[in-house]
Amino acid sequence: MAASLTGLLKPWTPRVLLVRWSRYNPYYLEPGPRKEVYHIPETELTPEQKEERELKSVRPIKAATNSVTSSVFNDPVLSKFVNMMMKDGDKIIAKGIITQTLENMKRKQVEKYHKAPEGKKAEIECNPYAIFHQALENCKPVIGLTSIQKGGKFYQVPIPLTDNRRRFLAMKWMITECRDNKHRRTLMYEKLSQELLAAFSKEGNVVKRKHELHKMAESNRAYAHYRWW
Amino acid sequence: ILKGQRYIYSTRLSGDSEQHQGQYYTVPPSHFHTVFPHGLPPRYQQQVKTFNEGCVMVRQPALELISHLKRADYSKPTLRYLLYGVKGSGKTMSLCHTVHYCSTQGWLVLHIPDAHLWVKNCKELLPSSYHASRFDQPIQASNWLRNFRTTNENFLSKIKLRQRYVWTKRESTEEGQPLGELVDMGVSRVKSSSDVVGAVLKELRLQAGGTEGGFRLAVAVDGVNGLWGRTTLKKEDKSPVAPEELTLVHNLRKMINNDWCGGAVIATLSQTGSLYAPSSAYLPQELLGEEGFDSMDPFIPVPVSLYSEKEFESCYLYYLDRHWLQHPHSQTEEGKKELIFLSNRNPSVLERLCAFL
Numbered sequence: 001m002a003a004s005l006t007g008l009l010k011p012w013t014p015r016v017l018l019v020r021w022s023r024y025n026p027y028y029l030e031p032g033p034r035k036e037v038y039h040i041p042e043t044e045l046t047p048e049q050k051e052e053r054e055l056k057s058v059r060p061i062k063a064a065t066n067s068v069t070s071s072v073f074n075d076p077v078l079s080k081f082v083n084m085m086m087k088d089g090d091k092i093i094a095k096g097i098i099t100q101t102l103e104n105m106k107r108k109q110v111e112k113y114h115k116a117p118e119g120k121k122a123e124i125e126c127n128p129y130a131i132f133h134q135a136l137e138n139c140k141p142v143i144g145l146t147s148i149q150k151g152g153k154f155y156q157v158p159i160p161l162t163d164n165r166r167r168f169l170a171m172k173w174m175i176t177e178c179r180d181n182k183h184r185r186t187l188m189y190e191k192l193s194q195e196l197l198a199a200f201s202k203e204g205n206v207v208k209r210k211h212e213l214h215k216m217a218e219s220n221r222a223y224a225h226y227r228w229w
Numbered sequence: 230i231l232k233g234q235r236y237i238y239s240t241r242l243s244g245d246s247e248q249h250q251g252q253y254y255t256v257p258p259s260h261f262h263t264v265f266p267h268g269l270p271p272r273y274q275q276q277v278k279t280f281n282e283g284c285v286m287v288r289q290p291a292l293e294l295i296s297h298l299k300r301a302d303y304s305k306p307t308l309r310y311l312l313y314g315v316k317g318s319g320k321t322m323s324l325c326h327t328v329h330y331c332s333t334q335g336w337l338v339l340h341i342p343d344a345h346l347w348v349k350n351c352k353e354l355l356p357s358s359y360h361a362s363r364f365d366q367p368i369q370a371s372n373w374l375r376n377f378r379t380t381n382e383n384f385l386s387k388i389k390l391r392q393r394y395v396w397t398k399r400e401s402t403e404e405g406q407p408l409g410e411l412v413d414m415g416v417s418r419v420k421s422s423s424d425v426v427g428a429v430l431k432e433l434r435l436q437a438g439g440t441e442g443g444f445r446l447a448v449a450v451d452g453v454n455g456l457w458g459r460t461t462l463k464k465e466d467k468s469p470v471a472p473e474e475l476t477l478v479h480n481l482r483k484m485i486n487n488d489w490c491g492g493a494v495i496a497t498l499s500q501t502g503s504l505y506a507p508s509s510a511y512l513p514q515e516l517l518g519e520e521g522f523d524s525m526d527p528f529i530p531v532p533v534s535l536y537s538e539k540e541f542e543s544c545y546l547y548y549l550d551r552h553w554l555q556h557p558h559s560q561t562e563e564g565k566k567e568l569i570f571l572s573n574r575n576p577s578v579l580e581r582l583c584a585f586l
Contacts, residue, residue, distance in 0.1 A: 072558040072567060073586060099585040106585070107279045110552055114281040127555040128585070 024062050029055065031064040033074075067091075077133065077167070084171050100189035102128040105197060125200070135199035139170040139206045143217045148226050157226045158217035173206050174199070181205065247292060251539045253284040253547055256329060264332045266376040267342045268451075270321050272580065280551050286543065288319060290533045291326040297529065298331070298493055303438065303445060306487045309494040309525060311453070314533035315511050317577030320497045323533055324449055327495055331447040336492070337384050337433065339448045339484075341373070345455035345502035347477050351462055354470070359424050363476050364462075370422035370477060374415045377429075384444065385409030388436060394428050396421050408432065427480040434484060438491025446492030448484055452499035456482055457521030459505055482524065496525075536574040544576070548583050556586045 037049075045053070067079050078098065086094040105128040113124045125131055144161040147154045161169070174195060182191040198204030256264075261283060269277075277283040294310055301308055312320045332338050347369055357363040378385065388408040395401040396418070402411055408429065415425030437446035450456075456478050462470040472478045485494055498516045500506055510516050517525060536544060545565060548554045558564045568586075572579040 072561070072563050073556060102585040106553075106555060107275070111279050111281070113552060114279075126552055127557075129556060 027059065028062045029059050031061050031068070032056075033064060033068050033070045035070050075129065077136070078129075080167070081132075081171050084168075085175055097189050097192070101192045101196070102132070104189055104193040105131055108193070108197065131200045132196060135196045136167070136170050136174075138199050138202050139174060139210055140166040141169055141210050141213050142166075143214065144169070145213065145217055145220070148223075150226050155223045155226055156216065156220050157223045158220055159227055170206075170210075173209055177205050177209070249287045250289065250292060251287065251537075251543045253286050253543070256283040256285060258283070260329065260332075263379060263382070264329055264338070265325065266379045267373075268321075268325050268328060268340050268449075272577075273322065276580075280553075284547065285322065285326050285329075286540065286547075287326075288323060288533075288540065290314075290319075290531050291323040291330075293531055294323070294327045294495065295330050298327070301493065303491050306490050307492055307494055309485065309487060309496065309528040310531055311513060311525065311528045312495070312497045312531050312533055313511060313513050313516075315535070315575070316500055316508075317575045318533045318535050319576045320499070320533045321451055322576075323531075324451060324495060324497050328447065328449050331445075331449075332380070334445075336445040336447045337381055337437075339377070339430075339433065339446065340380065341448075341450045341481065343455075343499070343502055344450055344452045344478075344481070345499070345504070347475065348455050348458070348460040348462065348472055349502075349504060354462060354464075355420065357423065357476050358421070359427075360476070363474050363479065364464075364470060365420075365423040365476050367419045367422050370426045371416055371419045374412055374422060374426060374429075378409075378412050378416065385412060388432065388444075390432055391435060392432075396424070423476040426477060430480050430484050434489045437489060443491060448492065448494045450481070450485070450494070450496045452502055453485070453496035453525075454498050454503055454506070454516040454518075454521060456485075457518055457524065458503065461504055485524070496528075536576055536579070541569065541574050541579075544579065554583055554586060559583075559586045 082094045082098050109124060109126045113121055113126055143158050145156045146159050148157045178191045178195055195204055199206050312323055314320050328338055328340055351366050353367055355365040357365045386407045386409055389405050393404050411425060415422040433446055456472055460470050460472055464470055500510055506516055514522060572582055
């Protein structure tokens with residue numbers, strides 16, 4: 001809808017429209033918080049980048065959200081995870097839990113690293129961000145199931161998933177697993193760090209859930225032709 | 230700047246030479262259990278456990294204290310040193326550095342980890358048997374005696390008591406008995422442990438400057454402003470307890486007075502555990518109050534500042550070397566500039582930032 005209306009809309013049309021999720025006039029451009037883009041001198045720009053810069057000097061730009069920073073430590077995947085963990089809009093507590101989780105994972109790995117013999121040191125991964133990304137990769141399902149109605153009955157049909165949906169499912173499973181299956185006295189960051197380290201080495205309940213989904217999809221192969229898209 | 234110049238992992242204990250300012254020196258692992266059973270900040274203890282070693286940065290305030298201790302005259306009344314600074318600037322760590330130096334030089338160290346712990350959150354408050362209007366705190370006193378015993382094992386058998394102490398109708402400790410017996414009695418008989426603490430402090434005060442078998446006494450108190458403020462404890466009729474009415478606090482105040490000789494009193498102010506003090510207060514006048522300032526006066530103030538550029542570099546390189554800064558961007562120049570900006574070179578804020586980066 002935005003693509004078709006861009007030609008028709010002009011800057012004097014109202015700024016805010018009733019469109020799903022985004023209330024901005026599509027005439028507005030996205031903000032670009034990365035600093036490196038602006039440090040490139042005039043001479044080294046490619047033609048597309050020159051065009052983009054000219055466009056930015058003419059068109060209005062949307063306001064940036066609070067979660068986006070120009071910091072080098074900004075990670076979009078981690079921000080998404082923090083937003084999914086958040087309850088009642090309390091981002092401070094969610095961000096606190098994630099930072100404690102990262103610290104806990106790093107402490108366990110660095111302790112193991114310092115106590116390991118020389119030969120084994122190279123195999124131990126100490127970077128909590130690398131562990132987090134790898135663990136999430138290991139939890140992402142390749143194929144999903146959806147409910148399709150045919151002849152009065154509902155069948156579970158295997159379908160391909162988009163990247164966003166896979167990432168969402170991995171994060172959702174991780175968070176629900178840590179909220180439900182923990183002891184009353186274990187804190188969230190402790191349980192999360194245990195689960196992430198287990199998923200990094202392809203063990204643990206979340207990876208098991210992914211494998212079960214794959215098995216269900218494999219067993220329902222016969223219904224795959226019910227999908228028409 | 231060469232990597233090797235900034236920090237040295239030397240196991241030799243001389244953390245007290247001026248030229249090593251900004252560099253780290255290692256505390257041998259055997260010393261941790263004896264010298265610091267209760268003194269170190271909890272985050273530092275976690276760091277020691279993670280890195281499998283304990284390194285302390287040699288900084289200006291600690292060096293100043295150590296040089297004063299080396300040149301002081303111990304036949305004159307005790308000098309009192311007060312470490313003050315903003316929150317997280319390294320006062321407790323400087324105190325621990327000085328305590329370690331004192332114990333390596335063979336002094337008797339009386340380390341009270343946090344005076345605020347004695348004026349709040351006390352479950353059992355018994356009326357004192359010795360003095361009608363005072364209150365005893367058996368748990369805190371017996372814990373402290375246990376840690377004191379671990380710290381000063383070798384002194385316990387050498388020091389003899391100069392007075393007879395009567396605890397109950399059947400129990401008493403005679404003159405000439407070693408101090409170790411008194412301490413053991415305080416640990417086992419929890420009810421009279423506060424009075425035992427008072428007796429121990431009195432004995433040490435009398436014998437510290439003695440010419441025969443003289444030892445030097447270092448009294449290290451963290452959070453000394455807790456001794457003169459208000460407490461959160463209440464009597465049975467819900468009226469508040471003043472700090473003077475607690476035996477432990479009363480005896481400790483007598484210790485901090487400079488009417489004895491043969492040692493030094495090193496104290497730290499602390500806003501973190503303090504009661505009814507605003508969070509922006511860090512100067513001695515604000516935290517000690519009138520009464521506290523008058524009792525501590527005259528003292529030698531030692532300001533503890535945030536990291537200088539050299540010290541920040543050293544800390545950054547130490548974390549890099551210990552594989553603590555794992556984020557790929559934190560090892561670049563950009564990341565380092567961002568760390569300086571976010572932490573403002575405050576040691577504790579930097580430590581918390583680097584923990585998850």
